[in-house]
Amino acid sequence: MPHSDSPTRITVISASMGAGHDGAATELTRHLTAAGFLVDRHDFLDLLPARIGKLLSGAYLRLLTWAPAGYQRIYAATEHERRPNPAVRALLRGAERRTLATVTPDTRAVVSTYPGASQVLGALRLRGRLAIPALTYLTDFSVHSLWVAPGIDAHLAAHAIPAAQAHEQGAAGVTVTGPMTDPRFTPADEDERRAARTRFGLPPDTPLALLVAGSWGVGPVREAAAEILGTGVALPVVVCGRNHALAERLRADGIAHVHGWVDDMPGLMHACDVLVQNAGGLTSLEALAGGLPVVSYRCIPGHGQTNAAALDEAGLAPWIREPDRLAPTLTELLHGPRGRAQREAGLALFTAAPGPVPAVTTMARGPLSATAIPSQRRPVAARPAVAFDVSGLPTRVPADGLAGVPSDAPRSVPVEALRLPVAARFAARSRQARRRTVLMVAAVAATLSLGIGAPLAYAYGESPGHHFGALTHYLEDDDR
Known part of the structure; x- marks a missing residue:
């Protein structure tokens, strides 16, 4: 203590x-x-265990990129399970x-x-x-x-x-x-808005829709950017996070304002008029704190869609499910009472x-x-x-106490116990090696169940060659 x-x-x-x-x-x-x-x-x-974290993160990213429908199936199948499956439990136990x-x-x-x-x-x-x-x-x-x-x-x-x-x-x-x-996410006045647009090289008077797709830049971002541009209601300003390939493709598509990782997101939000998002995570809350109306569009599967539904239910961000609703919804948020109401609701979230x-x-x-x-x-x-x-x-305030000392707290060990025969030490090392092997196998199995196996089966059909090629490509540490 x-x-x-x-x-x-x-x-x-x-x-x-x-x-x-x-x-x-x-x-x-x-x-x-x-x-x-x-x-x-x-x-x-x-x-x-077994440095499996990077593998798990990579599996999740590639799952969202290669087989989003597979991820949706996994998410829906596990959304209301009372406990993780045995492979996941084995991984977590490690x-x-x-x-x-x-x-x-x-x-x-x-x-x-x-x-x-x-x-x-x-x-x-x-x-x-x-x-x-x-x-x-x-x-x-x-x-x-x-x-x-x-x-x-x-x-x-x-x-x-x-x-x-x-x-x-x-x-x-x-x-x-x-x-x-972050406290930097606050509403901007007109002077701050103009200064931010100048800093980011954005047009001074055109309505701007900030399109975000998380730090990984996943989802149908190119389609969303093209459709926002096609409405004529707002000009898309796209943040691709660390997805450099996406940024290059958007520029090739003719999208004029494309950014990679942005350190000054509060400033970029000050420059824009509405946020279009596809995952419903932290960036949505930052926009609400900054007084921007938020809309969910072309959401990624799984948590992207369930977050969009929850934000819509809360009256904080409409979820546009059909492209033909994009233009009228953006118009309402930019110029109508709906936009003012959502700004007030978003700011109230942080004061209630x-x-x-x-x-x-x-x-x-x-x-x-x-x-x-x-x-x-x-x-x-x-x-x-x-x-x-x-x-x-x-x-x-809870009046009861919590128990104190963990049962596995270190204890003193007699010196004689350390003087094991060579055979005993060898047997102990063998048991430890077997446990590590079993743990690694369980970890890999859990990773496959969480992010690779089912989606690849869905994406590549039943061909073993396709499975092997996809897995080999996944194991390569590329930056795509």
Whole structure:
């Protein structure tokens, strides 16, 4: 237990799967640090066994690019499952040791912004190996079943709609905290708007539609850009993220304003009049914070479409499902009362609740019990939810404590135990090697089930040659 005058330490675990999870973790880290906490930040992909994280990230990217219909099938099939399939559980189990190692003895809470990390933390809580509160900050506006992990103490949502979805799936401690974005995302006045357009080389008076497709630049972006240009209502300004090939193709298509990775996204949003997005992630929230009306169009499968539906239901962004609705919807958002109403609704989202930091800090500063958790695997009692009023003050604080010391805390070992015969040491190394082999096989199987096998079967049919060629191409570390 740290000294009472020592800063409280909190661990934040994200994942570099695109930029949304990391963006949320960055803001959590910044706000918690400003509040006086020490924050340890980790990438869950680095905690997976056998360096499988990069493979998993690449599989996900190629899945969205090569076989989006396959990804849609996987997403729909698993959207409401109560627990991950056995291969995924095996992969996540392999990350437990490294995840637990990120939590130092003076850490008082751990927050996940990625569903895989939440599953691992919840499992550690249930088995009594993690003795501090574990929270999930839901970065999506819709909630896939993987986001809801048994054992997690609190699930923090940006809006009532994802909160209700999480509750329906059995999430514990569901609390609507509101979203959180970089404070640079604010509405621009006319002078700021003109200065931003000059800085980015954009026409001074033409209506501009900012078209985004995440940090990876995935989805039917070229089609969307051409159709926005074809409406004559607005000029497309496209951000391709790190997809350099997409940027080159758009320029060849005649799209005049194309950007790769943009460091000054607040400035680019100040220059534009409406945001057109296809994934419903962090960029949508940033636009709402900046006073831009948002529209969902040509959404990527899976979470792109479920996020679009949730944003539409919340009255924050219409989901255009048919191309013939693009021109009238853009016109309404740019020049009609619908645009003004959505700007007001988006800005209200950030004033109605204080964001997730008060909920995290309340649990981190709560009492811890000195009682050790029994070594047998039995569930740890979940803490009740922490509710907040619009001022950000807690209206209900848990009175119960949490168990204290992990059952696997280091113990002293007699020197005699280290003097093993050569044969025993060899046998021990052999057992460890077998476990590593089994773990690697399970990890690869899980990766295939998550991102390669089913989509490739769908995309390439039943030809073994096609399967092998596609897998070989996937394993090449290219930048496409």
